[in-house]
Amino acid sequence: DQQVKQNSPSLSVQEGRISILNCDYTNSMFDYFLWYKKYPAEGPTFLISISSIKDKNEDGRFTVFLNKSAKHLSLHIVPSQPGDSAVYFCAASPSGGGADGLTFGKGTHLIIQP
Amino acid sequence: EAQVTQNPRYLITVTGKKLTVTCSQNMNHEYMSWYRQDPGLGLRQIYYSMNVEVTDKGDVPEGYKVSRKEKRNFPLILESPSPNQTSLYFCASSRYNSPLHFGNGTRLTVT
Numbered sequence: 001d002q003q004v005k006q007n008s009p010s011l012s013v014q015e016g017r018i019s020i021l022n023c024d025y026t027n028s029m030f031d032y033f034l035w036y037k038k039y040p041a042e043g044p045t046f047l048i049s050i051s052s053i054k055d056k057n058e059d060g061r062f063t064v065f066l067n068k069s070a071k072h073l074s075l076h077i078v079p080s081q082p083g084d085s086a087v088y089f090c091a092a093s094p095s096g097g098g099a100d101g102l103t104f105g106k107g108t109h110l111i112i113q114p
Numbered sequence: 115e116a117q118v119t120q121n122p123r124y125l126i127t128v129t130g131k132k133l134t135v136t137c138s139q140n141m142n143h144e145y146m147s148w149y150r151q152d153p154g155l156g157l158r159q160i161y162y163s164m165n166v167e168v169t170d171k172g173d174v175p176e177g178y179k180v181s182r183k184e185k186r187n188f189p190l191i192l193e194s195p196s197p198n199q200t201s202l203y204f205c206a207s208s209r210y211n212s213p214l215h216f217g218n219g220t221r222l223t224v225t
Contacts, residue, residue, distance in 0.1 A: 006156075034213055043118070043204050043216030044157070089157060099145050099208045100164070106156035 006105035019077040023090030030092035120217035135190045137205030146188040150201040195224040
């Protein structure tokens with residue numbers, strides 16, 4: 001049973017526009033959510049996170065929104081830049097941001113078109 | 115520079131030949147973990163360690179062993195590799211309640 005779902009394997013967005021990546025989860029015990037970004041031939045790198053006590057967290061061009069009732073979170077990138085082309089993994093944890101029990105989605109490949 | 119270092123980056127081996135992938139971190143992190151990434155399956159946890167001499171199974175531990183004799187090192191051991199262990203492997207580390215830092219991966223092919 002997949003507890004963290006990223007239903008879009010890939011997403012193509014024009015440079016300068018908004019990219020919206022979606023993630024759904026099923027386990028109500030998850031209370032901390034993270035997004036990781038991965039370039040080819042590199043390991044994933046932490047991008048942004050959000051605690052379940054918040055519904056929004058912003059860091060520069062990146063904003064994560066959390067809808068607990070819908071068990072849904074999204075990552076917004078505005079404006080999208082060519083360097084944003086990468087695979088994005090959504091992850092969820094029941095332990096307040098810790099790596100213990102961290103569950104990843106399958107990833108969404110974001111392609112920024114010039 | 116703070117980093118997680120895995121070796122080797124690429125490895126081709128044959129079925130049944132024991133191998134070890136090393137992982138070392140220089141951030142004094144308590145937590146270390148191994149993941150495998152497969153097409154269409156995302157990142158799945160193999161084993162993890164909360165501290166020295168403390169290890170536990172993740173979601174897909176079959177066919178793997180680990181050890182944590184020192185805080186900085188967390189090797190992944192495949193005693194008898196099989197073709198279904200062909201994958202991209204990532205080691206990661208973190209402090210408690212902090213995001214994971216990942217290594218750059220080891221691409222393993224078992225023929």
